[in-house]
Amino acid sequence: MKKRLFASLCLGGFFSFLYLHLHWNTFSLSQVILPERGLTYLTEEAMRYGTIFVPSLYAHPNKSRIYLKHAHKVYNLGDGIEVQMDLYDMNGDPKMTGGDFLRVWMENPETAASISGRVTDLNNGSYTALLKAVWLGNATIKAFIAARREEIVLDYMIFEKHDFIWPIFAEFRANNLKDATKCSANQENSLKTNEWCNFTNENNGSSYFCRKSKIKQLTCDTWSHTYSNNRIDAPLNTTERNILDLSVADSKLDVLKTSVKVSVRRASNDMERLAPTIPCNRLPSVITWQRKSPNGFFLHDRWHSLLCTDTLPRTTDAYGRCLKGKTLWLHGDSTSNQFKDALHSMFHFPSHWDEHVPTTDADVTHNFSVSWRAHELPFYHGGRHYNRSTNLGQDIMMDRLPNTTKDIVVLYLYVHFTLIHPDVFSRHVQRLVPSVKNLLARAPNVTVAVRGPHAFFRRKRGMLSYWGLLYTEIWHEAFASLQHQIVYLDFWDMTMAKAHRDFHPGKDTVEEMVHNMMSLLCFRK
Numbered sequence: 177m178k179k180r181l182f183a184s185l186c187l188g189g190f191f192s193f194l195y196l197h198l199h200w201n202t203f204s205l206s207q208v209i210l211p212e213r214g215l216t217y218l219t220e221e222a223m224r225y226g227t228i229f230v231p232s233l234y235a236h237p238n239k240s241r242i243y244l245k246h247a248h249k250v251y252n253l254g255d256g257i258e259v260q261m262d263l264y265d266m267n268g269d270p271k272m273t274g275g276d277f278l279r280v281w282m283e284n285p286e287t288a289a290s291i292s293g294r295v296t297d298l299n300n301g302s303y304t305a306l307l308k309a310v311w312l313g314n315a316t317i318k319a320f321i322a323a324r325r326e327e328i329v330l331d332y333m334i335f336e337k338h339d340f341i342w343p344i345f346a347e348f349r350a351n352n353l354k355d356a357t358k359c360s361a362n363q364e365n366s367l368k369t370n371e372w373c374n375f376t377n378e379n380n381g382s383s384y385f386c387r388k389s390k391i392k393q394l395t396c397d398t399w400s401h402t403y404s405n406n407r408i409d410a411p412l413n414t415t416e417r418n419i420l421d422l423s424v425a426d427s428k429l430d431v432l433k434t435s436v437k438v439s440v441r442r443a444s445n446d447m448e449r450l451a452p453t454i455p456c457n458r459l460p461s462v463i464t465w466q467r468k469s470p471n472g473f474f475l476h477d478r479w480h481s482l483l484c485t486d487t488l489p490r491t492t493d494a495y496g497r498c499l500k501g502k503t504l505w506l507h508g509d510s511t512s513n514q515f516k517d518a519l520h521s522m523f524h525f526p527s528h529w530d531e532h533v534p535t536t537d538a539d540v541t542h543n544f545s546v547s548w549r550a551h552e553l554p555f556y557h558g559g560r561h562y563n564r565s566t567n568l569g570q571d572i573m574m575d576r577l578p579n580t581t582k583d584i585v586v587l588y589l590y591v592h593f594t595l596i597h598p599d600v601f602s603r604h605v606q607r608l609v610p611s612v613k614n615l616l617a618r619a620p621n622v623t624v625a626v627r628g629p630h631a632f633f634r635r636k637r638g639m640l641s642y643w644g645l646l647y648t649e650i651w652h653e654a655f656a657s658l659q660h661q662i663v664y665l666d667f668w669d670m671t672m673a674k675a676h677r678d679f680h681p682g683k684d685t686v687e688e689m690v691h692n693m694m695s696l697l698c699f700r701k
Contacts, residue, residue: 229330229415232266234422235276235321239264241434242280242319249436251309252443257282259293259436261303261319271301275325277642279633280305281673282317282438291473292672293317309440310473310482317436320427320675322633323642326419331638335597338410341638342595344554346373346386347401347561348394355394359386359402361554361600373399380552380569382604401561402553408637420637427633427677456484456695464696465652465659470669472692479670479688481695488695492523496542498698501582503536507549507570508588511680512627515586516548518683518690532557532566549573554600556592571611579618584697586665587612588627591679594643601647605654616661623697625663626651630671630689632679639679644668663696665689 245258261278263271280293293305307317334341345356363372363385373396375384388396408420463483472481480486488494504519506512513529516537520527525539534549550557552569570587577583587608593601615622628651629644648668655662667689676682681689 229326234324235263236266237430238433239268240432242432244436249438251440253309253440255309257307259305259317263301274299277323278303279320279322282307282315284315288477289475290673291470292669294469311475312440314439319432321430323640327422328642330419334410339597342406343409344404346399348389348398349400350394350398353393355389355391357387380572382552384553403561404556406558454484455487457700459484461663462660464664474673486695488698499544503545503547503583505547505585508551509591511591512588513548514686515690516546518686519546554596571608574611574615581619582621584623586625586627590629594639598646602650605650609654625665627665630667633675665693
């Protein structure tokens with residue numbers, strides 16, 4: 177029977193939808209006190225059996241509404257602002273159950289300002305969100321149906337039955353013969369082991385199985401390449417396929433038609449400084465794991481942390497001094513390669529990027545290098561066939577580092593795992609922990625960070641950033657004993673405040689993510 181990770185994460189041993197609840201504390205401008213993110217769960221039974229797919233009952237953005245919980249529309253700088261969203265279906269009838277994933281944010285396009293709100297699911301069709309007034313002037317609060325309950329439930333149903341939403345293939349080659357078979361992180365039928373190739377050892381110790389080829393000459397040891405079809409091939413009925421089409425529709429269509437307008441004023445002359453005075457590179461690493469929310473906001477398209485003061489200049493000289501003599505390890509997927517691209521754009525050192533081919537590029541002038549490599553399977557390479565050696569577990573990378581290393585290692589697993597069962601993600605995260613402990617014990621000058629999930633809204637069928645909420649919990653539980661030694665890079669609020677349709681954040685947002693990373697990691701030791 178498949179091992180269940182959820183019991184260890186859930187209240188009363190149950191898992192289902194993951195929602196962020198929070199306790200809003202008194203706001204102090206001399207020392208910002210931010211709310212901690214909490215959790216509420218429905219039962220796993222509700223995930224499996226509690227939804228009937230009736231299109232007319234889906235949450236409808238034009239019928240639903242957002243409004244202030246309190247009548248006044250003028251707030252002082254630093255005040256909390258509470259709004260409520262009531263969801264209605266296509267018929268105009270109120271929704272009676274929770275489970276929809278809502279994004280709420282406040283913005284002022286004139287000053288390129290935005291901040292995310294933390295949403296509480298009341299489990300009755302209504303939701304509340306709390307925001308902070310952190311800039312002066314006008315602001316508009318909006319809500320967006322990022323994923324409907326039906327989408328999330330259908331994803332989970334596919335996970336339970338097929339493990340993967342999209343298929344991944346192993347290609348076998350020998351003596352001018354070629355064949356391909358489907359793969360899985362779990363062996364579908366343990367009673368028919370002779371039908372499967374066990375590639376766990378070849379996948380750096382992470383479980384991975386592919387069906388044997390029907391061509392007798394193509395034995396398991398002739399596995400040579402891997403590729404994927406980036407589409408769903410699970411048998412679905414018309415209604416189910418229409419549900420999955422919701423995730424690729426124009427995101428503007430799911431912004432609630434109503435919005436809330438407020439204005440923010442200065443209450444006294446000492447209300448200008450919102451961030452604590454502690455420099456980000458001196459912020460205790462354990463604080464970065466505490467999930468205070470919001471942890472920052474955009475103003476004039478720059479990210480302003482509410483946890484620490486950014487003292488790192490945005491210059492090649494400052495970044496170069498930080499990275500001198502080091503390798504910055506940015507292994508993961510294409511969204512970690514975006515970090516590498518941002519550094520290429522800043523330093524102008526040669527890039528040898530070739531899609532998912534591993535690469536380490538050096539900046540000779542500033543004496544540092546940046547390494548990228550695709551994480552272990554399951555990894556969706558698309559139609560291009562990659563040699564099976566392309567993928568490497570991040571634990572293997574850490575185990576190979578010498579005791580004298582001064583490198584910066586950023587651990588990251590995310591986007592590709594949103595298409596597989598969360599149990600698989602948990603297993604891969606847990607495999608990292610022993611290697612991190614060993615590396616920290618033997619290499620005192622290494623810097624290690626975990627990059628958490630980011631939010632995105634709409635992309636391809638079945639790919640939902642909703643699962644990033646659960647992945648955050650998995651990271652925090654797995655690394656609970658190491659939080660005083662490694663930094664957690666929390667980009668959820670940043671990408672909730674400035675969302676992108678694609679799972680690839682926009683170039684300007686990536687630059688802010690990179691600088692936030694550098695401000696926390698540079699000159700820390």
